[in-house]
Amino acid sequence: MPLRRTPPKNTATGSDIDGASGFLSDSQVTDVSHNINTARLKRKRDSDIHEFMIEMRNAFSNFTQEQNSKFLKLESTLSENSQALKDIQVSNRCIEEAISFMSAQYDEFRTKINTLEDQMVQDRNYINTLENKIEELQRDSRKTNFEIKNVPKKPKETKEDLVNMIIGLSKTIDCPISKSDIKDTYRVRGKSENAANSPVIVETTSTLIKADIQKMCRAFNTRNKVNLCAKHLGLTIAEDTPIYVGEHLTPRATRLHFLARELKKSGAFKYCWTSYGKVYLRKTDDSKVILINSEVQIHQLSQQQK
Template identity: 50%
Template structure:
């Protein structure tokens, strides 16, 4: 009887040993998976930490770049604080600085804000990338900001008083055709871009005033509204959406 029982138990014992062996393999495999997962979790946490550090550093770098850009803008604005810009002035054949000085002096007499030759520290025509363009801007560097401000005020007053606005003949050109000339302070590239966008904003959203002063751009909806200094393109976009 015992022999019979033993003979019946032998196959079951073998199966149990196989199952036990399989369970051991599964356990070992699970341990390996757990270790791998722990390692991956640690790596993921390390990557997250590194990414956060990179984000913090990137923000510091962006802030630093913005600060440097603002400083450069301030320096460029300061270097232009006495400068006028005459736009759309026809270019003379073999034009010289003396010709440009004479144009500016002629215009100053017309608007009743006389400028002498010694009031001009430098004058030049901006080189245009398009060689065929002959009416690129003329930059006039004056001796003082006061003189520049007075000149711009007189230009504005002249254009208000006269039906025929400032044109080439006021600079001494003899041609009969009307060639408008635009006089403004010389802006930095950033300020010129902001002025362009601000004018578009003023036109689209019916702001009554858009102007520049001392190299900065301003807009105002009407006489009773606050003056808004325009400092960034994002500000213009926000005003365009909210106004």
């Protein structure tokens, strides 16, 4: 069945033609010209869009090819460096294992060192305890002894000569003793065989005798302008050689007594003395008495005075 189209409303009819000459009117000419220009512009626009799409396709294709080329180069480079990376990874693992081993060794050594340090502290404390006990034993064994320093040595000196010197000293200071009061006496060996005036040690039978002799010796030196000397021992050689009677101190106490005397000489303390093998200091007549137990204590006292 044939289709029929309704003619457009604006379609020109025979009555619109200017007379019978068949020419278009001005308005009709304008409409035709506008339609022609519109068609041309549409074709041009379609052509521009088509060209733009072609350019975009080409640009995208070039970009894709360039990216593929770069990717291939990167893949090639990674492939070349793959072995190097593997070697580095192996080296890193070896380093990590070495560091872990060294860390474990360090921890083990640190633990051993801490254990040894703790043991050293314990040993030091134990040694100090033993030294104090030995000091007490030595001091107890010497509690009845006294010492005469700077005694001239007689030629071919015998123990009997020493006993006679001690008895002569006791008579001089008005504290006479007998031979039975002397348990033993001997001269301390010097650093060399020819050492002169080495100390003489006297062991009495009781601490009372020792204390009385020391007390009377101090009293004698206080009463007389001339202090005790060799002639008061009954010696006829080097008679004017001064002698000193004091306690028979242990090596440790002797050292402490020396350092305490040096501290007294510096003017920091007024009094320094020994009693029953112990060393004491006193700063003034009214200050408390300080018992010296160690060299560290003397060092601390010295620092306090500065």
